[in-house]
Amino acid sequence: MATEFQRRVWEAMRLIPRGRVSTYGAIAKYLGSDAVRAVGTAVGKNPYAPHVPCHRVVRSDGKVGNYSGGEGVPTKIAYLKEEGVEVRNGRIVDFEERLYRFEDQQVTRSAGS
């Protein structure tokens, strides 16, 4: 069975839209915690992959990070590519633009900048 913390992590990444990515740190913050290590551990134990899009969670520096399912990292990259997220040399192309900040759909409209 999963712990409360892990369920929250999985539900958080469930919010990440197709074609976008998020980071372990962003999820931790979304949960109101700084336990990025714990988030990583929880994501790795996600038993609902790829139904729960754990492959959309990458590192804060733009690197794809790790993956336990399938053939590992290559599988993760393959999923991302299918969703339109390009990966070059282990990093997300246009990372900042692809990054989902858990706010996009919460912000109704604020005239951008």
Add this chain to the structure above:
DNA sequence: AGCGTGACGAACT
């Protein structure tokens, strides 16, 4: 009940 581990992160060298 204490200790080592981990799909990370930021700082340092």
Add this chain to the structure above:
DNA sequence: TAGTTCGCCACGC
């Protein structure tokens, strides 16, 4: 700029 070190919290043994 890349590789290494330390810190972080949750978990399993």
